[in-house]
Amino acid sequence: MAVRWLDPGEQRAWRSLMDMQDGLSEFIDRQLRTRCGLSHADYQVLAHLSEAPEGRLRSFELGELLHWEKSRLSQHLGRMQKRGLTSRERCRTDQRGAVVAITPRGSDLIEAAAPQHVGDVRDVLIGHVTAAELETLVTVSGKVQDRLRALGKGGVGSYPGCSLGQGHDLDLDR
Amino acid sequence: MAVRWLDPGEQRAWRSLMDMQDGLSEFIDRQLRTRCGLSHADYQVLAHLSEAPEGRLRSFELGELLHWEKSRLSQHLGRMQKRGLTSRERCRTDQRGAVVAITPRGSDLIEAAAPQHVGDVRDVLIGHVTAAELETLVTVSGKVQDRLRALGKGGVGSYPGCSLGQGHDLDLDR
């Protein structure tokens, strides 16, 4: 069967998207690490926890939010626990389950990290593109997500924001 | 100093971009692995080599193309060599240097993988977005790259295409 190759424009688009991906991930992760002592993964875990009621979530709920392999989540939580950022207890209603909670120390760290992180995001993306471009980004992402959902089995991932505390104390917006 | 948080639209854009990133990477890597026995990293190495004259590159040139840490490159090439996908020789003109070459086996693998890969890319992105959207993607990526270059020290990464053989036997375009 004949392969339909990418024309130069398509190829350029794909390459530049991959480049942006790598560059963004690397940058965001490094900034968080060096300035806040958190990996991007740590940040996302803490962000989701801080958004949850009482800063606690069942392990599997956290896993669904992050779209992480369960073994990854387990390992990562183990490490974060050792660092005192999160804690784990047995679930009362389901003896199998674990409840993950953010600790005061974890809370402090992400509250310190959030402004930096938001600053980076604005500095590297938001601050330099038009509203229309942002809109297109959302559109394209949506299409890709739909396609992935259609192809693979499962969902794709919900990136956590930065609302800390119960409500909006430190929400990303305004 | 007051932090300028992201408004809901900005936040949505950032989250969806992150989601797309994770979803795309995961998908592309898994497809290559399961159907071709290559990781995305392997694929990129082989793609760059196959595009180079005679399928050979100095290690550090490859490193620059990929924007990989030198230790990462060294480790990865070691593994690929063990699998018979690439080979290494001492450089004649610089006794420190190594020249990396793609092996016949590596060549076979990427020639088999390329059509699949291109199909995936089309299937998940190119085939579902308008030309204008693609153009915007390039624009935005460019801005981000510029920003990253301005902030950090170095460049960002040039994603390899799929031109195999010397010339265009299996080029992505056409």
Place this chain on the structure above:
DNA sequence: AGCTGTTGGTTCACATGTCAACCAGGGGTA
């Protein structure tokens, strides 16, 4: 109650990436 299949989590072995240390070979300069 007793079976059975599913679900939530952990663990192990292994693949991969990062950083720092190291080493050998350039290449300039005295």
Place this chain on the structure above:
DNA sequence: TACCCCTGGTTGACATGTGAACCAACAGCT
């Protein structure tokens, strides 16, 4: 030539991610 610093590359220790195996608890049946 001798000295020095830079460059290209490898290595080892360690952080992180993945898949499969495993285990205990739940849940539906009989």
